[in-house]
Amino acid sequence: GLKETEDVIPIKETTYEAFEKLMLFSYHKDIDWSGVTVPEMYDVVNLAERYILSELMDEMTKQMENVQLANNDDLLNIAHTATEFNYLFPGVSSALLLSCAKFLQKTIPPSAQLQFAIDQSGTGKEATVLQLLSLAKDLPDVDCYDGQVVVGIDKFTVGLKLRVNQSCSACWGVNGGVFAGKVYTVKSVNKNNNRVDVRGCGDHIVFENIPTFCYGCI
Secondary structure, three states, rough: OOOOOOOOOOOOOOOOOHHHHHHHHHOOOOOOOOOOOOOHHHHHHHHHOOOOOOHHHHHHHHHHHOOOOOOOHHHOOOOHHHHHOOOHHHHHHHHHHHHHHHHHHHOOHHHHHHHHHHOOOOOOOOOHHHHHHHHHHHHOOOOOOOOOOOOOHHHOOOOOEEEEEEOOHHHHHHHHHOOOOOEOOOOOEEEEEEEEOOOOOOOOOOOEEEOOOOEEEO
């Protein structure tokens, strides 16, 4: 009998995972995007661009708009990735940068944004930070942070205005004690031991499982 042959079409310059997601999307299968990194998403974007798949490109733009950021390190790394791909995939990258700018606006009050930018000096991401600040400046105003508890050491930046959390009576006394009503400025941040200097000494950011500070918009 005749020997059966099978044509194999090589797909170059991509990854198995990216091509798998392209196929799943093409056959209208559900795709689990959780755990997919931004560089891996750009692999899919590359395929969507190469094969002119507008619906897949729209889906990737949507995914970039909903990328979850955990902290300032995430913010900078992901935004920097977006700027590196901007010349190849401007639409998707613009959506990702805007998402990063919204995260910056929500997590770093204007009073601390200048110091945040200064802190990035020498990291190679200075241009990325300036672009984020420019985008954030043009975003609609968000509600003031005043009175909201500050959770996580990454939220503390030099220059940030704080008030004591009056709910943490074990640290400050009943209703904030003598510290209530005062506005403090973060002078330094020690991420190694989760302390910040606001009164000339290292204050805990959590005491007995309760955040010790709130944002102090002025």
